[in-house]
Amino acid sequence: xxxxxxxxxxxxxxxxxxxxxxxxxxxxxxxxxxxxxxxxxxxxxxxxxxxxxxxxxxxxxxxxxxxxxxxxxxxxxxxxxxxxxxxxxxxxxxxxxxxxxxxxxxxxxxxxxxxxxxxxxxxxxxxxxxxxxxxxxxxxxxxxxxxxxxxxxxxxxxxxxxxxxxxxxxxxxxxxxxxxxxxxxxxxxxxxxxxxxxxxxxxxxxxxxxxxxxxxxxxxxxxxxxxxxxxxxxxxxxxxxxxxxxxxxxxxxxxxxxxxxxxxxxxxxxxxxxxxxxxxxxxxxxxxxxxxxxxxxxxxxxxxxxxxxxxxxxxxxxxxxxxxxxxxxxxxxxxxxxxxxxxxxxxxxxxxxxxxxxxxxxxxxxxxxxxxxxxxxxxxxxxxxxxxxxxxxxxxxxxxxxxxxxxxxxxxxxxxxxxxxxxxxxxxxxxxxxxxxxxxxxxxxx
Numbered sequence: 004x005x006x007x008x009x010x011x012x013x014x015x016x017x018x019x020x021x022x023x024x025x026x027x028x029x030x031x032x033x034x035x036x037x038x039x040x041x042x043x044x045x046x047x048x049x050x051x052x053x054x055x056x057x058x059x060x061x062x063x064x065x066x067x068x069x070x071x072x073x074x075x076x077x078x079x080x081x082x083x084x085x086x087x088x089x090x091x092x093x094x095x096x097x098x099x100x101x102x103x104x105x106x107x108x109x110x111x112x113x114x115x116x117x118x119x120x121x122x123x124x125x126x127x128x129x130x131x132x133x134x135x136x137x138x139x140x141x142x143x144x145x146x147x148x149x150x151x152x153x154x155x156x157x158x159x160x161x162x163x164x165x166x167x168x169x170x171x172x173x174x175x176x177x178x179x180x181x182x183x184x185x186x187x188x189x190x191x192x193x194x195x196x197x198x199x200x201x202x203x204x205x206x207x208x209x210x211x212x213x214x215x216x217x218x219x220x221x222x223x224x225x226x227x228x229x230x231x232x233x234x235x236x237x238x239x240x241x242x243x244x245x246x247x248x249x250x251x252x253x254x255x256x257x258x259x260x261x262x263x264x265x266x267x268x269x270x271x272x273x274x275x276x277x278x279x280x281x282x283x284x285x286x287x288x289x290x291x292x293x294x295x296x297x298x299x300x301x302x303x304x305x306x307x308x309x310x311x312x313x314x315x316x317x318x319x320x321x322x323x324x325x326x327x328x329x330x331x332x333x334x335x336x337x338x339x340x341x342x343x344x345x346x347x348x349x350x351x352x353x354x355x356x357x358x359x360x361x362x363x364x365x366x367x368x369x370x371x372x373x374x375x376x377x378x379x380x381x382x383x384x385x386x387x388x389x390x391x392x393x394x395x396x397x398x399x400x401x402x403x404x405x406x407x408x409x410x411x412x413x414x415x416x417x418x419x420x421x422x423x424x425x426x427x428x429x430x431x432x433x434x435x436x437x438x439x440x441x442x443x444x445x446x447x448x449x
Contacts, residue, residue, distance in 0.1 A: 005037050006188045006199050012156055012178045013042055018095065018135045019179075020128055022103075022150050024142050025160040030171055030192050031141045034160055035099050037197035038139060047094040049084050052101040053109040074110050074123050078130060085134050096136040100127065103140045103150070124150050155179045160190075166421060168429045170414065170448050173199055189417045189431065193449045200431050200446075202416035205260045211295040212439030216271040225350050225386055228264030229443040235427060236407070240265075242350050242384040244406035245377040249423075252393040253413035256283065259292070260434045261411075261420070262388065263441045266354065267296045270305050275347040277340060278308045281356030281390050286310055286322050296440045305347065307339050311363060329364040333372055349384040357401065358392040366396040373397065377404040420445065 013019055025031045039048045081098070088096045100106055107120040124140070131138040142150065151157050157176040162169050173188045190199040217226040217233070224239035233239045240246055250258050259281070269276055270293070280289055286308030294302045303321040309332070312324040323339050325332040344351055353376070360369045373389070380387050389405075391398040402408055408424040411432075418432045430445040 004198050005034070005041055006173065006175065007201075008175055008178055008181050008183050009038065009158070010041065012181050013038075013097075013137055015180065016095070018131050018137050019156065020131060020137070020154040021139045021156040021158065022142060022154045023139060023158050023160065024145055026145060026162075027143060029160045029162050030190070030197060031143075031160055032101055033192055033195065033197045034158075034173070034190075035101060035139055035141060039097065039099060042137075043094075043097050045092060045094050047088050047092050048097040048099065049081070049088075050099045050101065051081075051106060053105050072110070074119070074126055077106075077110050078126060081130070082134070085136060089134070096134070098127075098131060098136055098138040100138070100140045103127075103142050104144065121149060124153065128153055151177070156181075165412075165414070165429065166410070167426075168421065168448070170419075170429055172415065185416060187415045189415050189419070189448070191431065191446060191448045193447050198446070200417045200433075203257050203413075203418040203432070203434075205257065205434060206436065207295075208436045208439050210439060213271065213296055213298065214267065214438070214440040216268050218272075225352075226268055228266075228268030229445070231430075231445040232443060235422070235430070235445065240386045240388075241406060242386065243381045245380055245387045245389065245404055247401055247405035247408045248388065248390045249398060249402075249408065249410045250390060250392050251410065251412050254393075254411045254418065255413075256281075257418055258390070258411045259284065260441065261418070261432050261443055262354075262390075263292060263434075264443050265388065266293050266352070267441070269352045270297045270302065273301075273305075273347070274350060274352065275305050275343040276307075276352045276354065277336070277343065278306070278354040279336075279356055280308065280310065280354075280359060281392070282358045282362055284356070287319075290321065305343075307343060309336060309339075310359075325363075327363060329368050329372060332364075344385075351385045353380070353385065353387040355387060355389040357389055357397055358395055361395055361397055369397060370400055373401055374404060377401075381406070419448075 023031050023035060085096050103124060107123050110123065111119040127138060156178045159174045159176060162171050171190050173190050175183055175186045188199040190197060217228055219225050220233055220238035223242055225242060226239045227233050266276060278289055280286055289308060306321050307323055308321060309323045309325055311327050312318060318324055323335055325335065376387060391401060405424060409420060409422055412419045419429055420432045421427050421429045429448040431448060433444045433446065435442045435444060
């Protein structure tokens with residue numbers, strides 16, 4: 004999938020010119036083929052490349068081949084192919100040149116190909132305008148050159164390093180006539196296909212469905228509710244594990260949607276869940292997010308949320324009021340936990356917002372409390388999912404206790420997740436409600 008701005012750019016009735024630049028191996032050719040795949044479904048495109056074997060998978064597009072002794076011979080052959088397209092189709096032709104540098108070498112056949120390149124660029128642009136064709140030219144010249152000023156659009160692709168892993172970005176440097184909602188998009192070449200990612204958004208369906216639970220892949224594991232995440236974890240969360248999710252600046256509350264399938268699946272398996280919500284989220288908010296996808300009658304019995312409240316006020320059965328004293332509140336927490344385990348057994352799921360605990364009790368008072376929760380959990384079949392927000396003092400000490408440690412980042416409005424323990428590559432986290440309930444897809448950035 005290409006960025007929407009690229010589709011809009013080529014939607015004009017008049018031919019447009021685009022240059023795609025980037026260093027070798029950054030994904031330029033795969034990007035251009037995705038443009039052809041999405042915008043030339045009727046075969047009104049021509050791919051030109053002196054350097055790629057026609058028998059490869061790229062050969063499914065109409066191809067220009069032959070020995071070009073000079074620019075004029077090449078343009079005559081190109082003109083005959085464009086004429087054939089216009090005679091058989093009303094669709095605007097598209098010409099893809101991969102690359103303008105290698106084509107200049109092929110038509111010049113001398114060390115002076117650089118001098119010919121400017122002339123070839125000018126001829127191709129003039130030709131495409133006269134025949135009203137779109138043209139895309141790839142170049143490995145990453146500096147600003149004459150071509151940047153001549154074309155209607157300039158896109159660069161690049162590979163960068165982030166947290167010890169490679170990520171890929173598309174920069175929309177210039178697109179005449181297009182209002183750009185954003186100029187940079189994260190993309191992947193996973194499975195050999197260029198896929199860019201739209202900003203992360205959550206849109207709940209009007210009609211919700213209670214999903215069938217994902218069964219535990221192994222006796223020693225519980226499913227995360229996401230097949231992709233289960234696979235990355237080798238079968239799900241280890242029973243008796245303390246799992247830390249670190250949320251960096253700019254992520255906001257979008258991370259919660261990624262954990263939502265875990266909570267839903269756990270409850271739909273007939274198990275119990277305890278929650279100390281993160282700062283800015285209430286137990287009532289969690290109920291509104293979780294309960295539409297679970298058995299509504301059982302939810303108040305299986306779920307228990309904890310927050311500081313006036314204990315004299317009216318309190319729903321799924322809420323346990325904390326007082327603000329860490330020792331009294333932990334006693335309330337463990338009493339509720341024992342009662343839930345008595346009714347529903349193990350594994351029980353604890354969700355802990357470390358930011359709300361640090362804010363309510365002070366980071367110096369919760370280190371021992373969290374340490375006790377982690378150590379006790381590891382002697383049981385229960386699972387803890389703890390969330391730490393950007394800038395928390397407790398994060399480093401908690402990280403040493405964690406069985407697994409995951410990090411969420413906001414990269415160009417895309418939600419990215421990766422493992423610190425275990426060490427993993429980067430994944431784009433996507434939330435899909437297409438089936439009436441939340442499904443998390445984790446797409447590797449390759």
